[in-house]
């Protein structure tokens with residue numbers, strides 16, 4: 001039986017652990033925090049329960065596949081509810097738009113706000129569907145680092161491959177694609193926000209990422225009863241039942257590399273654990289810089305310029321009375337998306353008038369708050385940490401900007417009177433809690449018309465026996481992608497090992 005060490009118990013690390021253990025590998029998982037799930041953490045206070053990180057779950061088929069590795073049915077482990085509307089959108093001019101779950105109803109609602117855009121939305125969704133299909137065919141479920149890994153253009157060039165390549169619209173950005181199909185600025189602003197799932201600017205991200213719209217509109221927005229926290233808890237139970245050795249409160253300080261191959265993990269306490277292979281769920285850039293070092297780290301850094309995706313400020317507000325006009329997921333949009341994206345992604349400063357995302361989960365699960373109350377979650381995207389950002393100074397003023405936005409644009413004038421519990425998470429907190437790159441919420445930015453969609457591959461090109469899983473590795477951030485990333489890392493490792501049954505270190509010894 002081969003032994004794999006996993007560094008980090010985020011969604012990617014857990015998915016890799018479960019997949020490997022289900023396939024018969026011996027797995028030991030090291031997590032520096034005393035909880036598993038990484039950013040999918042929970043905060044409980046005075047009868048309120050807040051998911052601290054992700055709140056929107058899409059593409060449950062990825063989780064289904066991970067559970068099916070062990071012959072388990074996801075739906076007997078998690079109670080998933082499909083939400084309608086998927087999002088409720090509030091605009092500066094007082095307009096309200098529901099993104100309905102049923103695509104026909106979604107088009108009808110959009111047509112009510114902007115009659116000319118009903119058809120444009122349907123056209124956009126057809127493009128999104130095509131892009132999602134192409135992603136499924138060429139990008140997903142395998143380790144990909146660049147165009148070479150997606151399609152073998154020389155061997156497979158056929159009319160159908162050519163049509164897939166053209167469908168990628170490599171000359172266009174997300175915003176450019178949306179502008180072609182939709183005229184009303186409010187509808188465009190809503191569609192541009194799909195790209196916020198990967199913390200990047202629609203003005204700089206490749207059009208292929210419009211496929212995210214289909215992954216949500218076509219496959220639904222889901223709420224696990226118990227909150228998104230229920231996802232890592234279910235994975236943890238699965239991992240335990242498959243015999244994964246879990247070591248929480250145990251940070252890793254080094255991956256020992258000998259003759260180009262990962263041989264052991266060294267913990268912060270100085271313990272050396274020999275392993276056949278390593279999966280790192282730590283941020284990929286920091287894995288090379290801090291855990292690997294030496295020539296492989298130099299090579300990785302030289303291979304491409306990598307920039308962090310955006311960060312964010314979260315307010316967790318326990319309200320004694322909930323707002324009946326909120327849906328489960330809501331967006332309160334900025335007055336001007338160009339001003340907002342320019343501030344966050346170009347100037348590296350918090351937007352003066354930001355978009356706020358609100359989760360009001362008591363609508364679906366009243367138990368998240370004392371009776372009649374709400375565990376309101378407010379997320380505003382901010383730039384990744386710059387050297388001059390001191391959030392201990394910046395936070396109080398920015399908290400007021402956010403609360404003012406809710407009062408002005410979301411019908412929540414009396415919010416301060418309803419708050420009975422208030423906690424917050426700043427970019428600095430995100431940086432410190434999850435050991436990410438510059439406080440990034442969503443790994444690496446997806447900027448660049450051609451290369452923007454590519455992240456570091458799951459099989460290291462620099463170190464044999466090292467695999468990457470999580471939001472800063474292929475296929476990218478967000479719950480479904482981080483989970484898929486863990487599955488791909490495990491599947492690739494399993495193939496390289498010739499299946500777990502090849503025996504402990506047999507291939508290592510042979511080299």
Ligand SMILES: Cc1cc2nc3c(=O)[nH]c(=O)nc-3n(C[C@H](O)[C@H](O)[C@H](O)COP(=O)(O)OP(=O)(O)OC[C@H]3O[C@@H](n4cnc5c(N)ncnc54)[C@H](O)[C@@H]3O)c2cc1C
Pocket residue numbers: 007008009010011012013030031032033037038039040052053054055056057058250251252253281282283312314379430433434435436441442469470471472477478479480482483
């Ligand atoms: C505020 C916020 C809101 C979000 N909203 C959504 C959403 O609505 N929908 C969505 O799909 N996604 C959302 N996301 C993104 C999503 O949470 C992430 O993409 C995903 O959870 C990342 O998983 P990961 O596998 O990369 O691991 P992470 O969550 O980054 O976990 C990595 C783990 O590795 C551990 N670690 C790091 N270094 C070491 C080391 N050296 N030794 C031991 N352990 C180590 C860390 O402690 C951490 O537990 C949100 C994220 C945040 C923060």
